[in-house]
Amino acid sequence: MTTALEQLAKSFEPAAIEAAWYPRWESAHYFSPSMDASAPSFAIQLPPPNVTGTLHMGHAFNQTIMDGLTRYHRMRGDNTLWLPGTDHAGIATQIVVERQLAGQGISRHDMGRPAFIEKVWEWKQQSGDTITSQMRRMGASVDWGREYFTMDDKMSGTVTEVFVRLYEQGLIYRGKRLVNWDPLLGTAVSDLEVNSEEEDGHLWHIHYPLAQGEGHLTVATTRPETMLGDVAVMVHPEDERYAHLIGQSVKLPLCDREIPIIADDYVDREFGTGVVKVTPAHDFNDYAVGQRHDLPQIAILTLDAKINDNAPAAYRGMDRFAARKQIVADLEAGGFLAEIKKHKLMVPRCERTGQVIEPMLTDQWFVAMSKTDETGKSITQKALEVVENGEVQFVPGDWVNTYYAWLKNIQDWCISRQLWWGHQIPAWYDDEGNVYVARDEAEASAKAGGRALKRDDDVLDTWFSSALVPFSSLGWPQETPELKAFLPSSVLVTGYDIIFFWVARMIMMTTHFTGKVPFKHVYVHGLVRDGEGxxxxxxxxxxxxxxxxxxxxxxxxxxxxxxxxxxxxxxxxxxxxxxxxxxxxxxxxYGVDAVRFTFASLASLGRSINFDQKRCEGYRNFCNKLWNATRFVLMNVEGRDCGLEAGAELDYGFADRWIIGRLQEAEKAVTLALDTFRFDLAAQAIYEFVWNEYCDWYIELAKVSTQHGSEAQQRATRRTLIRVLETILRLTHPIMPFITEELWQVVAPLAGKKEVDSLMVARWPQADESKIDPAATATVDALKALAFAARNLRGEMGLSPAQKVPLFLEGPASLAQFSAYLLPLAKLSEVHVVERLPEDDDAPVAMAGSIRLMLKVEVDKAAEAARLSKDIARTEEGLSKMRAKLEKPGYIDKAPAHLVEKDRAQVAELEDRLGKLQGQLQKLR
Structure with a gap:
């Protein structure tokens, strides 16, 4: 029969373990919720990654957090669901397929819409599982049986239902508004898809002649081509330079038009000349000015960014940047160009194509963000209220200010896109342009009285369908068991960069349609950056x-x-x-576990995570440490009496009681950290307990008690070794699932804890603070101090590890309990406890608290005198600081009595230490 130790490879090889365990978990349906109505529900919605995507560091980071929370709550017995899905990613996906076709010399227009859509579906089937397979590599325990795709029939049906209801409620409308426009894609794009980067540009100063009399106003602009659409120039109402001109007109250079001079406090008097051109059809700020002053809108660009027929004939048909060069040349030739200055400016570019975004007046569909419904509240008000009253809480809490700032200054949401891939808008038009919004064409036809109809070509913004995910993925509008159990979900784990675009909109849509919040907590993590930030x-x-x-x-x-x-x-x-x-x-x-532990250790409540690859190396070593510690424990407990039988005689030594107590503290710390989303603190507590205390100290102490203790003591130590190790594996599993499962399978039976088939569903450790033993902790602390002092003495004396020497301890006879432990810990040949160290011996002496230690070796008197002098200097410095603290005026009267007493005790200890050190130095001399 194969032993537990033989089942375990001699060294930790992560690849084989990862390949073996994930399919076993998945096939056993451990990722599915229990649907036990009596158990608390815990749910997380996976932010649906783009179907075009591959796993990047941000995905890996937040999936580590989500999986850690999911595994933790599953082990707590909660009805746990981590719901996965992927997003159709309208623009990104269409661009990918169009580029593939372009490589074959084909455009989507050559194919026609139905054939192109079919092509996109083919591509999605081929490559759409890339990111989900990578999620499996990371150990993500999502319920794959409930996986959705935002263009699935069920999800698409919900999108249509929501659109129709919002339209019927008067909260969706169609209108001509200014939007971000990508001339290459030929579509509106969201703010999230626009990156504004600083680039080198120019500031052109142009003279606009006054219409009445002589003189001119000089306008500064970074986009001279848009002057063809100017409808006014404006100055600040309090600018004394131009106050007398307000209400007059200027002649628009190169155009046969006069435009008014208006006053608006939007103008920055200190920038440029203090005179600003107003082009409402091609600038967002100017559009707002135009609305305030009831100005006309003159669009001078076609949708592919060429000059249109509203401009002078000389420029019609020219590309916008070619027109810019020609217009500047013509301004200079006409004497209108005052000067050109180099200027740094923020240029908005589409992140998908790199094209410069053009603000463009187009017919689009919008959600009215401020209009009230039958409840007397707007969807924005509802979204504000649920955060203000604490139904939705942000972690860290300061992100709520970002949320408020956006919602309180919100504009109507443009939800239409001029694409083919996506949810086609459920609106039909008759020949007279009347619109019929309906759930399908038959319903639209009925509303139109049988007239011939044409469907709207546009599709919905991807963020529209993503905003519905909290309830659309659970079966709404039907009242499903999943909707009842998992709405609201427990926590949304997301980056701060999409608070506006996704988080707020999910809260809006979910509260409006279900009356519930989509999630109770929003854990906002930073973005993953490189090691240099x-x-x-x-x-x-x-x-x-x-x-x-x-x-x-x-x-x-x-x-x-x-x-x-x-x-x-x-x-x-x-x-x-x-x-x-x-x-x-x-x-x-490094393997998955080391990478996950690295992410967890970096998950502090900050705005960015600087990823240091060297940490992976350290945590791979941590995996090796845990593996080797397990092999040692198996060698010492397998086939031996571990005291698991009822009534077994057990005599726990101070080291056993200490590690059991420390385990309770670690369990409490890790549980609190996970409950408060502090994965960094959870990782720190696990690492310190496993490496520093269990492996580096307790295992070494256990070697002594299992070799020299009584049968009852050996039995208790073996029980403690295996039981604490088994608990460590449960405690660490949410962060490092693979290594812990592999080890638990061989450890749990020996610990009498193999009640289930997988660590995934084993019981989460519960701290029992009654098992914390302060006396045992004090005893181990004293032993550690003695061991450190003896080791330091060896180091200062330059003794090799192979050279074992006697140690003398000056103190009470009770110190003898440490002798057997100090022998291996400090590489000693023997330990003697004496009332007083020999006064005539030159051997090196050190202090551990009030205990004096002597290594019995021949010494170099000069070197030992130098060492003692340094120790005396350090002690004097510490004593001086403590005395100064106590002598500070008012300290003794104002400070808490227990702190004053503690400081006085420290002074007394330092004085005693100093006296003994000075005595040693005097004796040596």
Whole structure:
């Protein structure tokens, strides 16, 4: 029969363990909720990643957090659901497929809409499982049986139902408004898809002649081509330079038009000339000004960013940037150009195409964010109230201010996109332009009285369907068991960059349609940055692939990854050099558990996470430490009496009682940390307990008691070794699932804890504070102090580990209980407890609290005198500080009595230590 130790490989090899365990968990349906109505429900919605995507560091980080919470609550016996899904990602997906077709010389317009949509579905089927397979690699225990795709029939039906209801409630309307427009894609895009970056540009100063009399106003602009659509110039109402001109007009250069001079306090008097051109059809701020002053809107660009027929004939049909050059030349030729200055400006570009975004007046569909419904409240008001009254709580709490700031300054939401891939808007038009919003064409036709209809070509913004996920994924509008059990979900784990775009909109839509909040907590984590704090970006060549950290990657393929796709290819040598310096031999394989523990350790409540790959190395060593400790424990307990039988005689030594008490403290600390989303503190508590206390101290102490203790003492120590180890594995499982499952399978039976088939569903440890033994803790602390002092003496004397020497302890006879432990801990040949150390011996002496220690070795008197002098100086410095603290005016009267007493006791201890050290030095001399 194979023993437990033989079942365990001699060294930790993560790849084989990961490959074996995940399929077993999944096939056993451990990821599914129990649907036990008597158990508390715990649910997390996975922020649906784009179907086009691959796992990046941000995904790996927040999935570590989500899986840790899910596994923790599952072990607590909760009815636990982590619901997965993927997003159809309208723009991103359409771009990918269009590029593939372009490589074949085909455009979507050549194919037609139905054929193109079919092509996108084909591509989704081929590549859509990439990110889900990578999630499996990370150990994500999501309920794959409930996985959704936002374009599934069920999800699409919910999207249509929500759109129709909002329209019928007067909360969706169609209108001409200014939107972010990508001329290459030919669609409106959301703010999230626009990146504004600082670029080198120019500020053109242009003279606008006064219409009445001589003179001119000089306007400063960064976009001279838009002047063709100017409808006014404006100045600050309190600007004395121009007050007399308000109400007059100027002649628009290059155009046969006069435009008014208006006053508006939007103008910054200190910027440029203090005179600003107003182009409502091509600038968001100007659009607002135009609304305030009832100005006309003159659009001078086509949807592909060419000059249209509203402009002078000389510029019609020109690309916007070509027109800019021609207009500047014509202004200069006409004497209108005052000067050109170099200027740094923020240029908005579509993150998908890199195109400069154009504010464009187009017909779009909008959700009215401030309009009230039959309850007398707007969807925005409802979303504010549930956060204000605490139904939804942000962690950290200061993110609530970001949420409030956006909602209190919100604009109507543009939800239409001029794409083919996505949820087609459920609206139909007759020949006269009348619109019929309906759940399907038959319903629309009935509303239209049988007239011929044409469906709206536009699709909905991806964020519209994503905003419905908290209830659409649970079966709404039907009253399903899942909807009852898991709405609201327990926590949303997300980055701060989508609080506006996703979090707020989920709260709006869920409260409006269900009367419930979508989630109780929003845990907002920072973005994962590189070790220097810079944003990870493929264009910058500093991206880390979490799968590369798991499996390892050689230097050459790593270089190829990082230098391919750079926005500025000329940076490739620089990126390569930096990569070679950072990873001279590539990235070694760390395994999933080490990577997850690294993420957990970095999950402090901050705005960014600087990822240090060296931490992975440290936590891979932690995995090895845990593995080797388990093998040691198995060697010492398997086949031996561990006191698991009822009535077994057990005599727990101070070391056993100490580690059992420390385990209770660790259980309490980890549980509190997970309950408050402090994964960094959970990881810290686990690491310190496992490495520093269980492995480095208790196992060493257990070696002594299992060799020299009575049968009852040995039995108690073996029981403690295996029971504490088994609990460690349960405590660590949410963060490091694979290694803990592999070890638990062989440890749990020996600990009498194999009540279930998998650690995933084992009981979460519950701290029992009655088992904390302060006396045992004090005893171990005293032993540690003696061991450290003896080790320091050995180090200062330059003794090799192989050289074992006698140790003398000056103190009470009770110190003898430490003798057997100090022998291996300090590499000693023997330990003697004496009332007083020999006065005529030159051997080195140290202090451990009030205990004097002597290593019985021949010494170099000069070196020992130097060592004692340093120790005396340190002690005098500490004593001086403590005396100064006590002598500070008012301290003794104002400070709590127990602190004053503690300080006085420390002074007395330091005085005693100093006297003994000075005596040793005097004796030596």
């Amino acid at each position: 810079k944003k990870m970006s493929k264009s910058e060549g500093n991206v880390l692939d979490p799968v590369d950290l798991i499996d390892g990657i050689a230097l050459e393929p790593l270089l190829e990854k990082r230098t391919t796709g750079l926005r500025r290819p000329e940076k490739a040598p620089q990126v390569a050099a930096k990569t070679q310096k950072e990873f001279p031999e590539g990235i070694p394989a």
